[in-house]
Amino acid sequence: MAENRFAVYEELPLVLTVEQLASILNIGRNAAYELVRTQRIETIRVGKQIRITREALWDFLKIGRN
Numbered sequence: 001m002a003e004n005r006f007a008v009y010e011e012l013p014l015v016l017t018v019e020q021l022a023s024i025l026n027i028g029r030n031a032a033y034e035l036v037r038t039q040r041i042e043t044i045r046v047g048k049q050i051r052i053t054r055e056a057l058w059d060f061l062k063i064g065r066n
Contacts, residue, residue, distance in 0.1 A: 009058065015044070015051040024057070035060075 006012050006024065016024070021041070022032035035041045042056040 009054070012054040012057070015053055016057065018050055018052070021052050021057065 012024070013020075018032045018036060019029060021035070022029050025032065036043050036050055036052075041052060041060040044051050044053065
């Protein structure tokens, strides 16, 4: 797993890869893909690539607090 190099929300890129999502959430790659597969986190597709906006990450984290 890649090291998370983002300290605050504003430092996150506008769009994240699944690998970056896994690093930020401190979960494994398979768990991150499971969030995508089950649509628990909103994604966009660019061709075959999966991307997660930082707003979608924030929404996912807010839902987890309820």
